[in-house]
Amino acid sequence: MFNPNMLKVYFIAGSQDVPNHDLNEVVEEALKTGITMFQFREKGPNSKTGIEKENLAKSLLSLCRRYDIPFIVNDDVSLAIKINADGIHVGQDDRKISSFKDDFQNKIIGLSVANIEEYNQSEIENVDYIGTGPIHSTISKQDAGVHGGYKLVETLRQYDNVIPIVAIGGITEQDVMPLIDAGANGVSVISAIAQSENIEQTVKGFHKHYKKF
Ligand SMILES: Cc1ncc(COP(=O)(O)OP(=O)(O)O)c(N)n1
Ligand SMILES: Cc1ncsc1CCOP(=O)(O)O
Ligand SMILES: [Mg+2]
Numbered sequence: 001m002f003n004p005n006m007l008k009v010y011f012i013a014g015s016q017d018v019p020n021h022d023l024n025e026v027v028e029e030a031l032k033t034g035i036t037m038f039q040f041r042e043k044g045p046n047s048k049t050g051i052e053k054e055n056l057a058k059s060l061l062s063l064c065r066r067y068d069i070p071f072i073v074n075d076d077v078s079l080a081i082k083i084n085a086d087g088i089h090v091g092q093d094d095r096k097i098s099s100f101k102d103d104f105q106n107k108i109i110g111l112s113v114a115n116i117e118e119y120n121q122s123e124i125e126n127v128d129y130i131g132t133g134p135i136h137s138t139i140s141k142q143d144a145g146v147h148g149g150y151k152l153v154e155t156l157r158q159y160d161n162v163i164p165i166v167a168i169g170g171i172t173e174q175d176v177m178p179l180i181d182a183g184a185n186g187v188s189v190i191s192a193i194a195q196s197e198n199i200e201q202t203v204k205g206f207h208k209h210y211k212k213f
Helices: 022-031 050-066 077-084 116-120 151-159 174-182 199-210
Strands: 009-012 036-041 071-074 087-091 110-111 130-133 167-170 188-189
Touching: 009 022, 009 199, 022 036, 022 050, 022 199, 036 050, 050 071, 050 077, 071 077, 077 087, 116 151, 130 151, 151 167, 151 174, 167 174, 174 188, 174 199
Parallel strands: 009 036, 009 188, 036 071, 071 087, 087 110, 110 130, 130 167, 167 188
Antiparallel strands: none
């Protein structure tokens, strides 16, 4: 089911990231123009909860299905199971993968890993990819911690030359080449797409840099 090419232009968003727009419209535009995976991250100030969150998740899931793009849920394992999402992304402080991995057979499991220490304490054998960052400073996650630059990816790639890595944190299209050079398989972005005034141009801009490889 999982293929590392899915990490190339991995869009992450929740309604809080598009305060003046309908998230369904933003995600549909991004799907139409070539994102390779989507993560529903409804989290932080002004995000939806309960039935509103669930209904939004369901409508975004059906949009992703229409474009045949994997729909991943951030953090909320119960929601992912309930709506039959294509996968789940968890961090170091979220639920342990061993506690839910049986429910995600043939689905995608992503884990945030920022450094070797986190790598060594993680159930790497149970994950399809790792999300590494923050590469740069970010406006989209208040507790993202100190940004570590391309070196974060380089260090993890030297340690494990197989695990698919997606970079995250303040990424724009100019970062694609150096991140791929550092060993990433793709980039994940919130604001570069969510705040774009021309989503088509932005998504195609990311893809353009892969064509140089
Ligand atoms: C692809 C990807 N990588 C990293 C993260 C961050 O996950 P986490 O550290 O659990 O933080 P929250 O996103 O839950 O605030 C991610 N979501 N996606
Ligand atoms: C979820 C997450 N994890 C580390 S940085 C980050 C936010 C990425 O958002 P942006 O692409 O807007 O910097
Ligand atoms: Mg998390």
